[in-house]
Amino acid sequence: MDIFLQQLINGLTLGSVYAIVALGYTMVYGIIQLINFAHGEVVMVGAMVALTVIGALAKAVPGMPPFLIMGIAVACAVPVCMAVGYGMERIAYRPLRRAPRLAPLITAIGISIILQHLALLIFSRNPLSFPQILGNRMFEVAGAHISAVQIAIILGSVALMTGLTLLVYKTRLGIAMRATSENVQVAGLMGVNINRVISATFVIGAALGAIAGVMVGTYYGIAHYTMGAMLGLKAFSAAVLGGIGNLAGAMLGGILLGIVEALGAGYIGEFTDLCQVSWLAAGPLAERCADGGNFVLFGSNYQDVFAFFVLIIVLIFRPSGLLGERVSDRA
């Protein structure tokens, strides 16, 4: 049982990060139906900036309280990422709003490549260790270990999600965003400054990405200029799983994906050990199963397969994701 609980905690932490990143994808998609494939790189930039600031501060001002350092690091990473997000939209996406659908996808790939290699030049091509200034207090809950960083990540993402929901449903900007996502032209006619709303969406998404970058860096203790790609992909899958364009969907999808991955890696291997099937173990596989041997069909190596498999199954039965509305086909 403690193992199961531990896997849930693992999955929840990972899922919270996915959810925050997925929000960046889903907000942009919800407003202009565009997959911002370069969003993962924003997360990377966030982690890199924070890492640099922490390293510099810890060296320059010894004895500075770690929480203050963290705060300053986040305060530096967020604006940088916001600027990156804004620039990305202005340069690569805005001119292409009327272009064929695949064009922005290709610019996004181009932007990712550029951002990655700029990061390589500015920071390093080596995997950098993320300074572990927060220490690592561990708590034990019913046999499962949870670290202070994990708690901070989970609580932090809950706070961010709440904040974002309030922003979208309670503020003027939020109303404008929702109006734009309903119908860009009509919103424009109603006096919404479309360009400003779209820029704001990118900037908010990038800010979330920056915080996710700091979270990932602190949690794993490592940052690399290619780290954004896979994380972005997973988060994007999470957004689709939940129903892309839907805020609650992104949160649900992220957390679900994290838990599926953790449980998948943790349990499927045992369930697919053919040595548990008695007639097989006695018969054709006797040699392999002798002395505690095993014949595992799918182990943790198929971790990503589980994630994608769940995604595919969900989409087959609910083609618009878990919480997505039936979107009409766009040309």
Add this chain to the structure above:
Amino acid sequence: MSLSPVPHSKRIPGKRVLAIAASAALFALAGCGKQEEAPKPAEAPQAAAPAGVTVKIGHAAPLTGGIAHLGKDNENGVRLAIDEANARGLTIGGAKITFEMLSEDDEGKENKGPIIAQKFVDAKVAGVVGHLNSGVTIPASAVYAQAGIPMISGSATNPKLTEQGFNVTFRTVGRDDQQGPAVASYLVAEFKPKTAAVVDDATSYGEGLANEVEKALKAAGVTVLPREKGKADQNDWKAILTKLRGKKPDAIFYGGMDSSAGPLLKQGRELGIKAVFAFGDGACSEKMQELAGEAAEGLICSQAGIPAMASSKSFLEAHKAKFNVDPIIYAPFTYDATNLLIAAMQKADSVDPAKYLPELAKIQLDGATGKIEFDAKGDRKDAEMTIFTMKTGKIEPLAIIKAGQSIKFEDFVKGAAPAAAEAAPAAAPAAAPAAEAPKAAEGEKK
């Protein structure tokens, strides 16, 4: 047009063009720049030889992408060896020789391997050091074999590389099936585990090494849990480690690089796993301390050959002086590989691959990574393996494994080289007074 660098290289084929070589080199190098207006010939690199023959040595590794840092590390090793050789000023076949490194980025992509190899063949390089990844080296090696150009990899550990039956493929790094048993036997001897878990990163290197460790552990009667696998860039190991925690293994071996091994170790300790963690050479660096923090203390890891930081202090100092960084992992191996090529050329008194290849096959050299000799396949004979541990943030050698025998490091040092006592204790294993590769190479010159 932009193809000019290639004809340039064709103009300097080994030793045939003695007199014009220098001027041709200058001229052709200047030609490289002619895409943009008219460059002055003076802008050719100052390193160009005053007179004599320029011999090209190819180096290939991924210089972009996820493991670009390791590629650069390899390149540094080659560059250092070549610069040292040039500083010494060698004469081969009656001509003054200047070595030049042609470094290409193979992007770590298998389909680029043969292309880069072909580029080296076209450029008539005398020998190749590389590639980094086994997966790129194997398809490239077929091209070198057809062209008869010797290649020495300083980092491709997949046994298949030298099992293809090519006579031009060599490596200075130990094979997975040499290193695996070494670390397994050390684990069994020192920690006597009942159950062990083997984890890998599902790459050619990681899986290959993990397979050999698993084989050796099983042969020693240890129960090995079903294999767990991650990815090369995996950061999140918690799910796998949590599962392992439930099985309570006494030892955990991970086959993979430090960038994934660090998080694995850190998270393992966070989850309260008490088992001993062991790694291969990919994760046998001080980066582990940075990445895993206190959790790195007491880890066990192995390296092929004699410890890089041990056998050749001179190499480490030269590397540090030149690049202002410490070598990451394989730089000493590519350094040795380059010196091997050069030494073989000196011995054969020829830079013609066909002539010096037989010398390379039977060469003996005291290199930065210990004594090097090749077996019939081109693998390192009797490769020594060193077991390290992490002690107060430093990787320290524990024992040397040679031919299945584990020798305590201090004993090894004492037994091997009382003469070299004045050098740093670790520098001793090279034994001979000519401890560094350059000297050894010169000694062979008649």
Add this chain to the structure above:
Amino acid sequence: MMSLFRDGASSKQASRAAIVLIALVLIALPFALAQAGTAWVRITNLAILFALLSLGLNIVVGFAGLLDLGYIAFYGVGAYCYALLASPHFGLHLPFWVILPIGAAVACLFGVLLGAPTLKLRGDYLAIVTLGFGEIIRIFLNNLSQPLNITNGPQGVTLIDPFRVGSFNFSKPEQWFGLAVSGPIKYYYLLLVVLVLVMIVNVRLQDSRIGRAWVAIREDETAAQAMGINTRNVKLLAFAMGASFGGIAGGMFAAMQGFVSPESFVLVESIMVLAMVVLGGMGNIWGVVLGAILLSFVPELLRYTVEPFQKAVFGKTLIEPEVIRMLLFGLALVLMMLYRPAGLWPSRTRRRELARAKRAR
């Protein structure tokens, strides 16, 4: 052949002359390239392989408008089919004319496997599912060494047989009429023949009932259905056809390379092929080939120009050439899309659409 030039020259004579000229250039090309270095012949061969892949993907993305982000999986399936049936791994050494059709058929089967469950999905949902599918195939290739060793896992399969007809071996250099003909040059001609065949098939497909049905689905699926097109079968056919071209290309890759491992079939490669299709001009066969050739050659050319350029201008290398190469590649993708969003060589329908969009603005 003539219809290949639908988008190009108009008069019959001119087009005939052009074909002869192009054919002559293509036949002489490898020898000219070999003068600069045989490496360029290999680069060309890889470019042709990518052109084959792009043509296959063009059927799915360009003709039928189904966004496929996992296309490289079919290439991998074809490559592994060849590798397993013609290497010491299983001790099988079948001739290539047997394996290539098998590879195409197996890839085709996988195409249908992917297509069938995703028929209902549209647009971006399809994109992510195909992406997942591509990753799943790669992960299986990477992990099927346990519990039974089928693919040999990440170690890959070595010593794959080259193409052989009787005693004629495609990888061995020999002399023809006093000309040195290296292995890559032989493969070049083989690849060229396959490329021309595939292009002819593509052109014929485009003008056929099926081709028009694909375009109808791309433009408006509901309307296509209303016109009596069996959208399910036609879509599946697009996946199947596209996949089998990928399978053939994969088989040829395995034979040329002599070694395959899952690392050749990663997501980035799928994206690369897609970039070729989009950059060249989706839906236009010539454009797609152009895109493949450009994206294969430009990075290689950059290798040779970036460093000398910096040396000439700044006197030293400020930024490593490989980093600049990638930066310029990224920049090129962005700029291309900003200034020619329909690709370098758009298909006629697309050009019309764009013109209309401009007028509307």
